[in-house]
Amino acid sequence: MFEIIEEQTELPGxxxxxxxxxxxxxxxxxxxxxxGSNNFWTDPNGPPxxxxxxxxVVRQAMAFARxxxxxxxxxYFDSPCSKNQxxxxxxxxxxxxxxxxxxxxxxxxxxLEFVDERSVGVC
Numbered sequence: 707m708f709e710i711i712e713e714q715t716e717l718p719g720x721x722x723x724x725x726x727x728x729x730x731x732x733x734x735x736x737x738x739x740x741x742g743s744n745n746f747w748t749d750p751n752g753p754p755x756x757x758x759x760x761x762x763v764v765r766q767a768m769a770f771a772r773x774x775x776x777x778x779x780x781x782y783f784d785s786p787c788s789k790n791q792x793x794x795x796x797x798x799x800x801x802x803x804x805x806x807x808x809x810x811x812x813x814x815x816x817x818l819e820f821v822d823e824r825s826v827g828v829c
Contacts, residue, residue: 710771713818717811719781720764722771723820731825732776732815736808737763766829776821780811 708724715721724730758764767777808828816823 707772708774710768715778715814717778717780717814720759720767720779721777722768722779723776724771724774726774729820729822730774730776732818732821732827733767733770733778734808734811734815734826734828735763735767735777735779736804736811736828737779776815776818778811778815780807 708726710722711725713721713723759768761779764779767779770777812826812828815821816826
């Protein structure tokens, strides 16, 4: 089990890596309509959904980072945006270009100095 480090990313979402020397295999987490923040879809009769670092996909990314993977829990919509992001999430859940977003996320993760560019997958 590794101690993990949260890294800044130019993509909307959360990026974690194990605290060790040398490149790690990478994983990009894509997921359903939660988009990473889980605020896009709500059930008025249901309990509040966990958001931010408490969201299920972000917790999964952290768990994989503890096992030695560099992980990106991508928030491909309904996410706060900064001017530096290379992918801007759409404002609503309509015609989300998953292919384009996934290609950019994979290219970005492969280019990180702490990732083995030949060992990156999508979950």
